Amino acid sequence: MKKNILFISCDEAKVICDKSQYGEATLLEKIKLYLRLSYCHITRSYSKRNANLTKTIESAHLQCLQTTEKQKLKHLIKQELGQNH
Amino acid sequence: MEQQKLNPNLWVDLYSDYLFNYSISRVSDRAIAQDLVQETFLAGLKSMLNFKGEASERTWLISILKRKIIDHYRKINSKKGQAEVRINYNTNEDSEGDWLEERVADPFDKTAEDQLMNEELGDAIYYCLDKLPKKQAEVFKLKNILGYDTDTICNELNITPSNLWVIIHRARTALADCMEEKWL
Numbered sequence: 716m717k718k719n720i721l722f723i724s725c726d727e728a729k730v731i732c733d734k735s736q737y738g739e740a741t742l743l744e745k746i747k748l749y750l751r752l753s754y755c756h757i758t759r760s761y762s763k764r765n766a767n768l769t770k771t772i773e774s775a776h777l778q779c780l781q782t783t784e785k786q787k788l789k790h791l792i793k794q795e796l797g798q799n800h
Numbered sequence: 801m802e803q804q805k806l807n808p809n810l811w812v813d814l815y816s817d818y819l820f821n822y823s824i825s826r827v828s829d830r831a832i833a834q835d836l837v838q839e840t841f842l843a844g845l846k847s848m849l850n851f852k853g854e855a856s857e858r859t860w861l862i863s864i865l866k867r868k869i870i871d872h873y874r875k876i877n878s879k880k881g882q883a884e885v886r887i888n889y890n891t892n893e894d895s896e897g898d899w900l901e902e903r904v905a906d907p908f909d910k911t912a913e914d915q916l917m918n919e920e921l922g923d924a925i926y927y928c929l930d931k932l933p934k935k936q937a938e939v940f941k942l943k944n945i946l947g948y949d950t951d952t953i954c955n956e957l958n959i960t961p962s963n964l965w966v967i968i969h970r971a972r973t974a975l976a977d978c979m980e981e982k983w984l
Contacts, residue, residue, distance in 0.1 A: 733969050737943065739950060768976045771983050772944060775921040778824045779817040779945045780834070782956075788838060789812045795845050796808060 723747045728758045736769045804853045806860075811841055813934075815858055817941060818926040819865055825919045826869050836872060840865040858930075921983060928978035936971040943968060 723731070728751040734740040735748065751758050780788075816837060824833035843864050851860060929937045939957065942948045943964075950961055959967070 730965050730969055733965060733972060736972075737950075764976050764980075765972060768972060768979070771921065771979065772925060775918060775925055776825075777922055777925060777945045778821050778830070778833075779941050780820050780837075781946065784834060785812050785816055788816060788841065791838065792808055792811060792841055792845065795842060 721747055721750055723751055725751070725755060725757055728752075728755065729761050732758070732762045732765050736765055804851075804856050804860075806844075806848055806851055806857055808841070808845055808848070811844070811857075811861070814930075815861055817945075818858070818930065819861060821922050821926055822862065822919075823865060823869060825922050827872060832872065836865060836868045839868050843868070924979060924983060925975070928975050931978060932971055932974055936967055936974070939964060939967045940971040940975070 728748055731740050731744045731748045735745060740748065748758075748762075752762060819837045819840060820833055823836045824830060827833055827836065840861060844861055847864075855863075929940065932940070935957075939953060942953045942956070943950075948956075950964060953959075954961055954964055957964075
């Protein structure tokens, strides 16, 4: 159906909105999202909250360990536990 | 109250990221932060018998890490020896009277309040991340914190891209719910 090319469901719009937070939405997806944003207040409020979340997370400058670094730590703990018991 | 038990085999999966973020936001050096987390786990293993089970495993490990961070600062300060305060007043006659302007705070510099706010925000995000199902938290960390691209995550975790976006969507919604009141 032609209608489905541009008109998407709320859930689809949310997924596209998530993708666009990581710069991974295609041009067509963005057009579909903006069209939906123009008439759907649920998508609009989701999109606003989603953008706020991205901004907040970015401002925290979070850090975490790489998988290899975790493996080393696990190995060390295993070793220590082996020695103690 | 339920008696808490220690399970060191799960420490890395459950707490290492939180402890690492906690420590890097306070020491600002990746290698040192990593060492501190490692020392925390080792100290935890050594004093397992002292764990009374009154606090959660996480709270107990954080209290060890806090002591390690204090020790770290004590150590680097003692290395410096006696602290010397040197203020080199400008002796150049042409710029006489400019010394005060040179010493006023830089408004674009990060303030202690900003730093504190960031530490609190980081702790809050990790607190919320810990409430997510393991897979959601893992995908979210790989995507948002380590910045891996979609294909890499899909290969590493053996999931399809559409699966990944569903997981990301659930994780983001849960995180936003958790953080809404205070931070969004």
